[in-house]
Amino acid sequence: MLDRTRRAALAGAHAIPVPRTMYAAAMDRFGEPAVLTGHALPVPTIDPGEVLIAVDTSGVGPWDIDVRLGRFAGRRPHFPIVPGVDGAGIVVAVGSRVRRLKVGDEVYSYSWGNPKGGFYAEYVAVPVNNVAPIPKWLDLQHAGAIATTGLTALQGIDDALRLRKGETIIIHGASGGVGTLAVQFAKLRGARVFATASGIEGVELVREMGADAVVDGKRVVDIDDRARAFAPEGVDAVLALAGGDALGQCLDALRPNGRVAHPNGIEPAPRKRRGIALTRYDAVAGVREFEHLNEAVQAAKLKVPIAERYSLAKAHKAHLRLEAGEVLGKIVLTVHGT
Known part of the structure; x- marks a missing residue:
C-alpha cells in the first residue's frame, strides 16, 4: 500500500509528478496464472473526462480469471493486457472536463473492460463517472476490495x-x-x-x-x-x-x-x-450508484474481510489462490507493497 507519509503528501498536493513508465502485472497471451508477469509500461494518458489514479490496492475476483483466459476477448486482442476491474488509490491527474474530483482525492473505482488497462498496475486511467471518493468508514485497502x-x-x-x-x-x-x-x-x-x-x-x-x-x-x-x-x-x-x-x-x-x-x-x-x-x-457503476454504496457502507459500519494480500509482482499467486477455491472474503493486491 501507499505508506502514510506518501499518502499524506499526495493528498495535500495540487500537482503530483507522474513518471512516464510504470510497473504492471500484465499478460502477453491468454492462459494459466503464470502468464501474469511484470511489465514496464507507459503510464496511460487521460482524456478530458478521465482521471489518473495512483493505485494503492487492486481487487482480485473470479472475473479476472475469465479475462486471463480470454473469455471476453475480441477477435484481435491487443497485448499486453493489464487485468483488474477495480481498486482504490489517489487521484494524481484530472481531465479538463472533470469538476467532481481533484488531485489528491482518495478514491475507489469499478471500470469493466477499461480500454487503457486495468488496476493491476501502479497507475490507471478511468472515466470519472466510474470513480468516487472512498467511504469515510474505510481506508484505501478496504475500499479497494469492495468497488465491484x-x-x-x-x-x-x-x-x-x-x-x-x-x-x-x-x-x-x-x-x-x-x-x-x-x-x-x-x-x-x-x-x-x-x-x-x-x-x-x-x-x-x-x-x-x-x-x-x-x-x-x-x-x-x-x-x-x-x-x-x-x-x-x-x-x-x-x-x-x-x-x-x-x-x-x-x-x-x-x-x-x-x-x-x-x-x-x-x-x-x-x-x-x-x-x-x-x-x-450486472453491477452498474456510476455517480449515483457509488453515492448509494457509500451511504450504505457508512450506515452498516461495513466490515470488509480480506482473505489474503499479495504484492503486484505476485499477481499470478493471487490467481492460483483464487482458483484453489473457498476464499473467505476478498483477495487484494497491494500495488505499492513488497
Whole structure:
C-alpha cells in the first residue's frame, strides 16, 4: 500500500509528478496464472473526462480469471493486457472536463473492460463517472476490495430483490467477497438472513457478518429443511452467489411468488421456476450508484474481510489462490507493497 507519509503528501498536493513508465502485472497471451508477469509500461494518458489514479490496492475476483483466459476477448486482442476491474488509490491527474474530483482525492473505482488497462498496475486511467471518493468508514485497502463486490451486493439486495424490512432471505455463497457484504446490507435493510457458507471457518465468518442462521453449503445435506425451520412459510427471497445442488435446495425453500436474483456469471445459473420471479443482473457503476454504496457502507459500519494480500509482482499467486477455491472474503493486491 501507499505508506502514510506518501499518502499524506499526495493528498495535500495540487500537482503530483507522474513518471512516464510504470510497473504492471500484465499478460502477453491468454492462459494459466503464470502468464501474469511484470511489465514496464507507459503510464496511460487521460482524456478530458478521465482521471489518473495512483493505485494503492487492486481487487482480485473470479472475473479476472475469465479475462486471463480470454473469455471476453475480441477477435484481435491487443497485448499486453493489464487485468483488474477495480481498486482504490489517489487521484494524481484530472481531465479538463472533470469538476467532481481533484488531485489528491482518495478514491475507489469499478471500470469493466477499461480500454487503457486495468488496476493491476501502479497507475490507471478511468472515466470519472466510474470513480468516487472512498467511504469515510474505510481506508484505501478496504475500499479497494469492495468497488465491484460492494456494488454487486448492494444492487442485488436493493435493486434486484427490493428487500424490505421484516422479510427473510437466503444468501447462498455468503462467505465470499460479495456474500459477506450482502449479509450486512440485508441486515441493514431489516431482513432476517439465512446463509450458506464454505467450511467451518466460512460459517464462523458469516456469523460475524451478522447472519441470523448459517449452514455449511458444501457439507449440509438438508439445507431446504433447515431453511424451512428458519422460515416456516417459506423465505421471501434468495440471492444466489453460487450454483450447484445446494442452490436448488435453497430455491425449494422459497414461498410462492418468491424472488430470486443472481449476478451474471454464476454457474450453473438457477433456472426459472413457475411462480418465482428471477432476476439476472450486472453491477452498474456510476455517480449515483457509488453515492448509494457509500451511504450504505457508512450506515452498516461495513466490515470488509480480506482473505489474503499479495504484492503486484505476485499477481499470478493471487490467481492460483483464487482458483484453489473457498476464499473467505476478498483477495487484494497491494500495488505499492513488497
